[in-house]
Amino acid sequence: MTTTIVLQQAINGVVLGSLYVLVALGLTLIYGVLVQINFAHADFVTLGAFAAYFFMHLVGAGYIISIGVAFLVGAVLGWLINAAIFTPLRRKGNELLPLIATIGVSVMMQNLMLAWFGPIPYAFETPYSSQVIRFAGIYVSWQNVIIIAVSSVTIALLYAFMKFTFLGKALRAVSQDRETAGLMGINPNQLIMLTFVIASALAGMAGAMLAPVLVLTPFAGTSVIVKAFAIVIIGGFGNVEGTILAGLIVGLIESYTTQYLDPGLIDIVVFALLLVMLAIKPTGLISERREENV
Amino acid sequence: MSALLSAERLELTYGQVSVCRDVSLSIEKGEIVALIGANGAGKSTTLRAIAGLLPPRRGSIVFCGRDVTAMPSHERSILGIALVPEGRHVFPFLTVRENLELGGFKSRNDSAKIRRKIGEIFNMFPRLSERTTQNAGTLSGGEQQMLVLGRAMMSEPQLLCLDEPSLGLAPMVVQDIFRTIRAINAAGTSVLLVEQNARYALETASRGYVLQTGSVIASGSCADLKQNPRVQEAYLGRIATAAVS
Numbered sequence: 114m115t116t117t118i119v120l121q122q123a124i125n126g127v128v129l130g131s132l133y134v135l136v137a138l139g140l141t142l143i144y145g146v147l148v149q150i151n152f153a154h155a156d157f158v159t160l161g162a163f164a165a166y167f168f169m170h171l172v173g174a175g176y177i178i179s180i181g182v183a184f185l186v187g188a189v190l191g192w193l194i195n196a197a198i199f200t201p202l203r204r205k206g207n208e209l210l211p212l213i214a215t216i217g218v219s220v221m222m223q224n225l226m227l228a229w230f231g232p233i234p235y236a237f238e239t240p241y242s243s244q245v246i247r248f249a250g251i252y253v254s255w256q257n258v259i260i261i262a263v264s265s266v267t268i269a270l271l272y273a274f275m276k277f278t279f280l281g282k283a284l285r286a287v288s289q290d291r292e293t294a295g296l297m298g299i300n301p302n303q304l305i306m307l308t309f310v311i312a313s314a315l316a317g318m319a320g321a322m323l324a325p326v327l328v329l330t331p332f333a334g335t336s337v338i339v340k341a342f343a344i345v346i347i348g349g350f351g352n353v354e355g356t357i358l359a360g361l362i363v364g365l366i367e368s369y370t371t372q373y374l375d376p377g378l379i380d381i382v383v384f385a386l387l388l389v390m391l392a393i394k395p396t397g398l399i400s401e402r403r404e405e406n407v
Numbered sequence: 408m409s410a411l412l413s414a415e416r417l418e419l420t421y422g423q424v425s426v427c428r429d430v431s432l433s434i435e436k437g438e439i440v441a442l443i444g445a446n447g448a449g450k451s452t453t454l455r456a457i458a459g460l461l462p463p464r465r466g467s468i469v470f471c472g473r474d475v476t477a478m479p480s481h482e483r484s485i486l487g488i489a490l491v492p493e494g495r496h497v498f499p500f501l502t503v504r505e506n507l508e509l510g511g512f513k514s515r516n517d518s519a520k521i522r523r524k525i526g527e528i529f530n531m532f533p534r535l536s537e538r539t540t541q542n543a544g545t546l547s548g549g550e551q552q553m554l555v556l557g558r559a560m561m562s563e564p565q566l567l568c569l570d571e572p573s574l575g576l577a578p579m580v581v582q583d584i585f586r587t588i589r590a591i592n593a594a595g596t597s598v599l600l601v602e603q604n605a606r607y608a609l610e611t612a613s614r615g616y617v618l619q620t621g622s623v624i625a626s627g628s629c630a631d632l633k634q635n636p637r638v639q640e641a642y643l644g645r646i647a648t649a650a651v652s
Contacts, residue, residue: 282501282505283509283512285498286498289501292496293492293496296480296484297509298513298562
């Protein structure tokens, strides 16, 4: 009996964790390239959820296509907001202005969504939530199969992009030493733009997959982003592998806390872990080793 | 004769702090030009301006007949100006091979050419070929200097600007690096060399400029500069009277 419960919660944890990873990867990429925290990231999650909702209900499209639409909406809006707001501010050479602007963008997006969609929670239902596969005493909904498949393919593609393509290597170069990357002929502004587009697209996509388990209001993203910040810190700011690992760990902690302790304790356990990490290993789970040579 | 690069009356400042008041210099095709001077004289700052990392407050920079004064560094790199910055600046968490690949960023769509160029760099520095998959941050100082030199050469620059290539390296390694710089120059790349070790610089270069507190105080062929009492006194460690007598 107990092993099935442990396995069942492991699957639930991985499902949740992989969604957290998608959200947290965007934060960590933006931090890596810009050394800037994007406080508007949560609202791209919310926006992705609404984009998928309305695409399903107004256009009548299927859920899987709607996830793709949420990805595209996130990408386009990420591009737009970076081009219209963050790039001009960054050009002034002040690091603080774009950071504060992300808070402004967040408030603006939340209130625009509030004006359009209202404060009453939407019920986001997918046909796949009620279809369940039974396997060795464990129940897995098709919804969860889709989430695991889509997010692991996305994470694998992103990882391959960063590791093996010229542009991905250039992105890592910019995040390690922006000025020197410029000397290689790499235009840092183009890569900052690319980072925003990727991060916002991942957030939008995660929103579409989180929506069924969220209370879908214009503020839905904030409940996820707090955990995403914790994941980014636990994984080591700016570190992709660490973020993936930390996201899965937090997902598992959440599902086991729900099972064995109390759902109300989730945030307490996650943030206790965060504090322990900060105390014993502030550089994160996987800290990049730098050997100084003079 | 039009120079490969000419900088006219550069005034360079960091915020309100003026570093260079009036620096003019030119480099002909095929030359090695040395820029010497004491700490804080403005040598590195001048190189940064030439590479496009510091927009000058006044003055102009012309490269291959084009005014590049307002051009950002990544466009200058594509035009053919490469800078090896002071303190090397490898990408520490990228492998040796990845560092070299990025040096060839402008040829990124021609993987055969990138591979060929990397082969050439490995011929130049066999030590690097033993460390292709190692993170650049784990290399020794000398290996890192080889790597950044190789990385700069990946873009096939017309002008290679080197900022203190000997800094912090063992004398044996320094000799290796300078031998390579001469070989790179012999193969057709012009070099602008900033070096605190004036003796090495004047022996490697054909012409030189002496910078003091942000202005050029002497210039000419290295043979002449070596005889210049002020240069001898300040940078070569000989007493001026010995040279005069």
